[in-house]
Amino acid sequence: MPATAQSPSLVDTVSRRIITLARNHTSDRLPTERDMAARFGVSRSVVREAAKRLELQGLLEIRQGSGMKIVDKLHKPLSSAVHLLVPDEKKRLVQLTEVRLALEPENARHAAERATATELRKLKAAHDRLKNCQDFETQVLADMEFHCLIAEASGNKIGALLMQSLSDLLQTSLSHGYRLVTKDQAVEDHARILDAILLRRADEAATAMKTHLLHARDDLGLKKTLSNR
Amino acid sequence: MPATAQSPSLVDTVSRRIITLARNHTSDRLPTERDMAARFGVSRSVVREAAKRLELQGLLEIRQGSGMKIVDKLHKPLSSAVHLLVPDEKKRLVQLTEVRLALEPENARHAAERATATELRKLKAAHDRLKNCQDFETQVLADMEFHCLIAEASGNKIGALLMQSLSDLLQTSLSHGYRLVTKDQAVEDHARILDAILLRRADEAATAMKTHLLHARDDLGLKKTLSNR
DNA sequence: TAGTGGTAATTGGTCAGACCAATTGGAATG
DNA sequence: CATTCCAATTGGTCTGACCAATTACCACTA
Numbered sequence: 333m334p335a336t337a338q339s340p341s342l343v344d345t346v347s348r349r350i351i352t353l354a355r356n357h358t359s360d361r362l363p364t365e366r367d368m369a370a371r372f373g374v375s376r377s378v379v380r381e382a383a384k385r386l387e388l389q390g391l392l393e394i395r396q397g398s399g400m401k402i403v404d405k406l407h408k409p410l411s412s413a414v415h416l417l418v419p420d421e422k423k424r425l426v427q428l429t430e431v432r433l434a435l436e437p438e439n440a441r442h443a444a445e446r447a448t449a450t451e452l453r454k455l456k457a458a459h460d461r462l463k464n465c466q467d468f469e470t471q472v473l474a475d476m477e478f479h480c481l482i483a484e485a486s487g488n489k490i491g492a493l494l495m496q497s498l499s500d501l502l503q504t505s506l507s508h509g510y511r512l513v514t515k516d517q518a519v520e521d522h523a524r525i526l527d528a529i530l531l532r533r534a535d536e537a538a539t540a541m542k543t544h545l546l547h548a549r550d551d552l553g554l555k556k557t558l559s560n561r
Numbered sequence: 562m563p564a565t566a567q568s569p570s571l572v573d574t575v576s577r578r579i580i581t582l583a584r585n586h587t588s589d590r591l592p593t594e595r596d597m598a599a600r601f602g603v604s605r606s607v608v609r610e611a612a613k614r615l616e617l618q619g620l621l622e623i624r625q626g627s628g629m630k631i632v633d634k635l636h637k638p639l640s641s642a643v644h645l646l647v648p649d650e651k652k653r654l655v656q657l658t659e660v661r662l663a664l665e666p667e668n669a670r671h672a673a674e675r676a677t678a679t680e681l682r683k684l685k686a687a688h689d690r691l692k693n694c695q696d697f698e699t700q701v702l703a704d705m706e707f708h709c710l711i712a713e714a715s716g717n718k719i720g721a722l723l724m725q726s727l728s729d730l731l732q733t734s735l736s737h738g739y740r741l742v743t744k745d746q747a748v749e750d751h752a753r754i755l756d757a758i759l760l761r762r763a764d765e766a767a768t769a770m771k772t773h774l775l776h777a778r779d780d781l782g783l784k785k786t787l788s789n790r
Numbered sequence: 791t792a793g794t795g796g797t798a799a800t801t802g803g804t805c806a807g808a809c810c811a812a813t814t815g816g817a818a819t820g
Numbered sequence: 821c822a823t824t825c826c827a828a829t830t831g832g833t834c835t836g837a838c839c840a841a842t843t844a845c846c847a848c849t850a
Contacts (some may be wrong), residue, residue, distance in 0.1 A: 342804070364830060375805040377606065380831085384610060388617045389641065396831040397813030406646050409638030412618065417635050418718050427719045430671075431664070434720070438663035489647050490656045491663070494723065571833070593801060604834045609802085625802040626842030794849080803840070811832070819824080 346372055346382040351391065354402045362392070362400040388412075407496035414501055425505045428498055429549050433542065435494060436479065440525055440541035442486035444534040451485040452530060459526050463519055471515055472506050478522055482529070482541075517547055575601055575611040580620065583631045591621070591629040617641075636725035643730055654734045657727055658778050662771065664723060665708065669754055669770035671715035673763040680714040681759060688755050692748055700744055701735050707751055711758070711770075746776055 349372060354362060362368070365383065369376040383400060386392045390408035393401045418424040447455070458481050462474035476499040483495035521544035528537035578601055583591060591597070594612065598605040612629060615621045619637035622630045647653040676684070687710050691703035705728040712724035750773035757766035 366830080377806090378804065381610070381613060381803090384613065385617060388614060389638075389645065391645075394831075395813075396811065397829075399813090399830060406642045409618075409642050413635045413638050413722065414719055416618065416620075417722055424719075427717045430667075430717050431719050431723070434664050434667035435660070438659075442659075488656045488659050490643055490653075490660050493642065493646055494660070595801080606835090607833065610832095623802075624842075625840065626800075628801060628842090792850090794847105796845105796847085798843105798845085800843075801841085803838105805836100805838075807835090809832105809834075811830100813828105813830075815826105815828085817824105817826085820822090 342374055342378045343381045343385065346374060346378055347385055350379075350382055350386060354391065357402065360402045362402060364399060405496075407493050407500065410494070410497040411500045414497070421505055424501065425552065428501055428505075429545070429552070431494075432498060433545050433549075435491060435498075436482070436545060437538035437542045439479075439483045439486045439488075439491055439495065440529065440537040441534040442488065442491075443482045444529045444532050444537040446487045447485035447529060451481065455481050455485065455526055455529065459519075459522055462515075462522060465515075471518075472503055475518055475522075476503060482525070485529070514547075514551055517551070518544070521547060571603055571607045572610045572614065575603060575607055576614055579608075579611055579615060583620065586631065589631045591631060593628060634725075636722050636729065639723070639726040640729045643726070650734055653730065654781065657730055657734075658774070658781070660723075661727060662774050662778075664720060664727075665711070665774060666767040666771045668708075668712045668715045668717075668720055668724065669758065669766040670763040671717065671720075672711045673758045673761050673766040675716045676714035676758060680710065684710050684714065684755055684758065688748075688751055691744075691751060694744075700747075701732055704747055704751075705732060711754070714758070743776075743780055746780070747773070750776055 346368075350362070350368065353368075363371065365376050365379050368383075369379045372379065383392060383394060387394050388409065390405035391403065393403050395401075414424065414428075418427060443451075443455075455478065458474060458478045462471065462478060465471045465474050480492070480495050480499050483492040486492070521540065524540040525537055525544060528534075528540050575597075579591070579597065582597075592600065594605050594608050597612075598608045601608065612621060612623060616623050617638065619634035620632065622632050624630075643653065643657075647656060672680075672684075684707065687703060687707045691700065691707060694700045694703050709721070709724050709728050712721040715721070750769065753769040754766055754773060757763075757769050
């Protein structure tokens with residue numbers, strides 16, 4: 333990873349040991365910086381640097397006065413990178429939508445081919461949550477969750493990671509004034525996608541997803557894609 | 562970004578100031594930790610933590626005894642995350658190929674619609690480099706560069722970031738024993754893609770890219786995609 | 791004069807201890 | 821039992837010292 337020196341630095345070594353500790357830990361709470369420093373026989377600054385690295389990688393959440401929590405958010409670094417890369421929210425939304433139009437029909441196709449029974453159940457539950465939601469925040473969450481579950485059901489972990497990051501970024505944009513207008517259209521579109529997946533019709537699932545994303549794009553007023561680049 | 566506390570931490574603030582400094586700096590070398598600590602009126606450990614954060618984000622390269630170099634490698638965090646997510650090289654390659662099959666035909670389509678004259682020149686030059694290369698390492702680099710240039714020419718920065726990361730990961734896998742077998746096929750495929758882009762035939766470009774990726778997949782022996790999940 | 795080797799200065803990596811800021815748990819009070 | 825307050829705990833920052841890697845400069849040799 334960083335600092336391609338010949339021998340691993342102490343921070344490299346301690347990062348790896350913290351990951352191992354996290355994987356074998358029964359609680360979702362890690363020992364304190366001071367404890368780990370004593371345990372690993374290094375200074376607190378090394379532990380601190382290693383922990384901060386893991387935080388940035390989406391594996392830990394660190395709070396002053398509270399300690400370190402083990403999490404699984406490997407998509408966070410990508411979300412940060414995209415934010416840095418395209419700071420303008422409108423441009424970012426345009427480009428995110430375009431990437432989604434490439435990725436998500438294939439996610440739906442693969443989900444139709446590969447989803448497990450458990451995954452199908454989760455998809456149905458997520459669809460119900462969208463149908464039943466009353467406020468905008470919950471609508472956005474349920475909508476994005478449906479998409480992330482499809483990515484997971486595709487069986488491609490990398491695709492699922494990308495989708496989680498896209499979802500995070502979209503949620504940020506949507507909470508900043510970009511509004512989904514028509515929940516009814518989304519519910520109808522999702523139902524079509526879900527039916528195609530349940531019936532294992534891969535092509536139909538891909539087409540239904542593309543149609544849905546085009547609707548969503550239109551709803552967000554993003555029809556003119558990248559013409560002013 | 563991290564530590565969603567109400568007021569920005571010193572490390573947050575100093576990270577931003579380093580970014581500003583990097584953007585206005587004539588040299589690609591930043592001042593030393595000690596210099597920046599004095600300049601920003603903070604301790605060296607705060608500068609260090611801020612710099613390490615920027616390193617992980619792909620904005621700096623730090624070397625002991627040598628100092629800090631400003632770089633632009635925003636794709637690096639994603640590469641690391643994917644590595645952590647899918648440690649198994651074969652599985653990773655399978656999934657990367659699948660993601661490429663989703664993303665890259667659309668990259669080619671958009672490149673055909675949007676590439677500038679400069680970008681087209683770069684694509685031609687990259688194609689020539691692939692045709693003329695003699696050894697495997699150079700072949701891989703030229704091949705991946707062609708793909709990254711298409712992603713850039715698509716005008717979608719997020720897509721280009723994803724492609725750079727995928728390219729990094731692929732180069733790692735290919736240097737670990739996964740061999741591209743038929744350069745002639747790649748050259749022929751690339752020529753078709755390039756022609757379609759030059760002639761602004763978006764659909765043809767997308768189809769040619771998909772064909773190329775299917776050839777590459779077959780060459781790598783990845784036909785059986787995710788059937789053992 | 792050009793090339794090589796050695797050394798000192800510089801710069802990042804680590805250590806230790808102190809103090810500050812945020813959180814949490816326990817005790818006291820109503 | 822519920823609420824408030826305070827002390828202990830835990831991460832954030834500071835300081836100064838020392839260690840490890842790199843680079844620039846100087847001296848020597850061919």
